[in-house]
Amino acid sequence: MCGIIGYIGNRKVIPILLSGLKRLEYRGYDSAGVGYLVNKKLNVFKAAGKISELENTIPDFEEETFIGIGHTRWSTHGAPTTLNAHPHLNGSGNIALIHNGIIENYLTLKVKLKDLGYQFKSETDTEVIVHLISFFYEKEKSLLKAVRLALHEIEGTYGICVVSSLESNKIVAARKGSPLIIGVGENEHFVASDAPAIMEHTNNVIFLEDGDIVEVFNDHFNITSLANQTITREIEKLDLDISSIEKGGFPHFMLKEIFEQPESIQNSMRGRVLLSAGNVKLGGLENFIDDLVGAKRLILTACGTSWHAALVGEYMLEQYAEIPVEVEYASEFRYRNPILGKSDIVIAISQSGETADTLAAVKEAKRRNASVLGVCNVVGSSIARESQAGVYIHAGPEIGVASTKAFTSQLAVLSLLTVLIGRRKNLAFSYGEKICQELLNLPKKISQILYQKDQVEAIAEKFYEARNFLYLGRGYNFPVALEGALKLKEISYIHAEGYPAAEMKHGPIALVDENMPIVFIAIKDSTYDKILSNIEEVKARKGKVIAIASEDDKTIESIVDHVIKVPNTLEMLSPILTIIPLQLLAYYIAIKKGLNVDQPRNLAKSVTVE
Numbered sequence: 001m002c003g004i005i006g007y008i009g010n011r012k013v014i015p016i017l018l019s020g021l022k023r024l025e026y027r028g029y030d031s032a033g034v035g036y037l038v039n040k041k042l043n044v045f046k047a048a049g050k051i052s053e054l055e056n057t058i059p060d061f062e063e064e065t066f067i068g069i070g071h072t073r074w075s076t077h078g079a080p081t082t083l084n085a086h087p088h089l090n091g092s093g094n095i096a097l098i099h100n101g102i103i104e105n106y107l108t109l110k111v112k113l114k115d116l117g118y119q120f121k122s123e124t125d126t127e128v129i130v131h132l133i134s135f136f137y138e139k140e141k142s143l144l145k146a147v148r149l150a151l152h153e154i155e156g157t158y159g160i161c162v163v164s165s166l167e168s169n170k171i172v173a174a175r176k177g178s179p180l181i182i183g184v185g186e187n188e189h190f191v192a193s194d195a196p197a198i199m200e201h202t203n204n205v206i207f208l209e210d211g212d213i214v215e216v217f218n219d220h221f222n223i224t225s226l227a228n229q230t231i232t233r234e235i236e237k238l239d240l241d242i243s244s245i246e247k248g249g250f251p252h253f254m255l256k257e258i259f260e261q262p263e264s265i266q267n268s269m270r271g272r273v274l275l276s277a278g279n280v281k282l283g284g285l286e287n288f289i290d291d292l293v294g295a296k297r298l299i300l301t302a303c304g305t306s307w308h309a310a311l312v313g314e315y316m317l318e319q320y321a322e323i324p325v326e327v328e329y330a331s332e333f334r335y336r337n338p339i340l341g342k343s344d345i346v347i348a349i350s351q352s353g354e355t356a357d358t359l360a361a362v363k364e365a366k367r368r369n370a371s372v373l374g375v376c377n378v379v380g381s382s383i384a385r386e387s388q389a390g391v392y393i394h395a396g397p398e399i400g401v402a403s404t405k406a407f408t409s410q411l412a413v414l415s416l417l418t419v420l421i422g423r424r425k426n427l428a429f430s431y432g433e434k435i436c437q438e439l440l441n442l443p444k445k446i447s448q449i450l451y452q453k454d455q456v457e458a459i460a461e462k463f464y465e466a467r468n469f470l471y472l473g474r475g476y477n478f479p480v481a482l483e484g485a486l487k488l489k490e491i492s493y494i495h496a497e498g499y500p501a502a503e504m505k506h507g508p509i510a511l512v513d514e515n516m517p518i519v520f521i522a523i524k525d526s527t528y529d530k531i532l533s534n535i536e537e538v539k540a541r542k543g544k545v546i547a548i549a550s551e552d553d554k555t556i557e558s559i560v561d562h563v564i565k566v567p568n569t570l571e572m573l574s575p576i577l578t579i580i581p582l583q584l585l586a587y588y589i590a591i592k593k594g595l596n597v598d599q600p601r602n603l604a605k606s607v608t609v610e
């Protein structure tokens with residue numbers, strides 16, 4: 001959460017900071033600020049609200065300025081006000097700092113600093129860092145040394161960027177638990193919390209690691225450790241193109257990403273499906289295949305949508321790879337006493353690869369000597385780097401806060417993993433081939449569903465004023481019910497719950513009346529007849545039923561109120577299709593309510609704090 005951008009070079013800094021912040025706005029968008037040096041003097045402008053508010057506060061600019069930092073905030077400590085926005089300044093106004101993360105011992109430090117006479121202007125945890133740096137600067141007269149000493153006092157997580165009029169030729173940055181990259185240009189450098197902020201300027205990046213402190217100048221940079229040892233890190237080339245982070249004619253990133261799914265899922269499978277062998281190839285797991293085949297148990301850990309993908313993975317892996325699977329919220333896994341055996345493998349699933357709880361679960365699993373694999377979207381992300389091996393889902397940048405294409409790509413990759421392990425066990429060639437063939441057919445089938453967008457929009461028109469929704473499904477489509485409900489609640493603020501359909505009669509049925517829309521995932525799979533009975537039970541109580549049904553189901557129209565048809569596929573792959581109309585439904589309902597679907601209230605794209 002929160003976005004960081006810093007620039008030092010020969011170009012005017014303000015446009016670079018503002019365009020970087022706009023690209024980062026999906027990370028946090030309740031307030032923003034910039035700090036830059038003009039004639040060795042520090043200027044700071046901040047505003048509550050969106051980047052456009054900040055833009056209005058920055059005066060028209062005559063002078064040239066070549067070094068600065070910018071921040072877009074997702075509040076943790078203190079309300080989203082201008083005072084709490086970053087950068088924060090020290091008392092003399094000559095050091096400015098931006099920060100992602102949480103300083104856990106900030107209260108203790110604040111009391112000590114106040115006793116020393118330091119005055120605080122904000123309610124944030126961040127402000128203690130800049131006063132600490134200022135305190136050490138008095139003694140050391142070196143920004144780098146002062147930052148290092150300050151960080152020794154701090155407990156918690158941080159990605160920070162500091163500029164100072166006292167040393168106006170550099171940015172000092174550091175990370176622990178919050179991602180930070182250095183972008184390398186010609187006679188210029190960038191610092192950013194993630195790649196989209198700087199992609200239009202350079203593809204050459206260095207991923208900083210926890211404990212790194214870097215002094216960044218126009219033409220060079222020095223990385224050292226907290227203990228002041230020199231560190232060398234490779235420059236990596238990011239294979240991203242700028243159009244992938246633009247809306248490309250769509251009104252919202254979310255809609256663009258929903259419509260990208262035929263392509264994004266193809267990218268997840270590219271070069272990995274070996275149809276004639278009825279098998280798959282996952283390069284990143286080559287050295288781990290024997291361990292996976294011999295594993296006694298897989299523990300899939302994740303949060304939010306990725307956790308729903310893990311639940312579908314559990315069904316697939318148990319059925320076809322014949323391995324016991326447990327799915328656990330990363331936030332729970334990290335704080336209990338997970339018993340991990342020698343042949344247990346932990347698989348962390350995360351779109352961003354930065355989710356704090358999932359990253360902490362990975363570290364906890366490693367601490368307990370378990371093997372850890374990562375299934376991530378963002379290349380070079382913390383979870384991908386922290387895992388011993390893994391698979392990228394290659395869905396491309398996902399900017400909309402509501403995860404869509406990452407979910408279908410996660411499911412595609414989990415299907416590939418299932419075939420990979422299954423074929424080394426009892427999964428027959430013929431069935432392996434069938435799964436591979438159906439996987440390859442999915443892009444076309446997703447497109448068929450997307451053609452029905454107007455029909456979904458018409459249903460949204462009927463229900464957008466509803467106060468509650470229920471989503472019900474069984475088997476492979478129970479997690480889809482959870483995911484459909486999550487999509488709706490996060491962008492439309494309508495209360496929605498997902499349940500296994502059979503659980504309805506154990507409580508939720510009490511909610512059913514003529515005002516309650518209920519979405520059933522009722523495709524012709526092994527639970528179809530049971531689901532039909534559940535639908536009848538709802539209709540008997542006058543509930544309004546929207547069914548996601550199979551294209552060849554000729555009877556369901558007669559018992560439900562609205563139907564959206566999806567093409568037939570294998571039951572294990574059906575969630576990749578059934579979720580598409582639910583993503584569209586959530587989108588159109590939120591649009592009809594006049595809401596900002598890409599930046600829903602209180603949320604941020606990657607949750608890098610606990």
Ligand code: M6R
Pocket residue numbers: 303304305306349350351352353354355358401402403404486487490603605606607
């Ligand atoms: O980046 P991750 O996959 O680790 O993110 C996990 C959740 O924060 C994320 O899926 C969240 O629930 C989304 N907003 C759902 O649309």
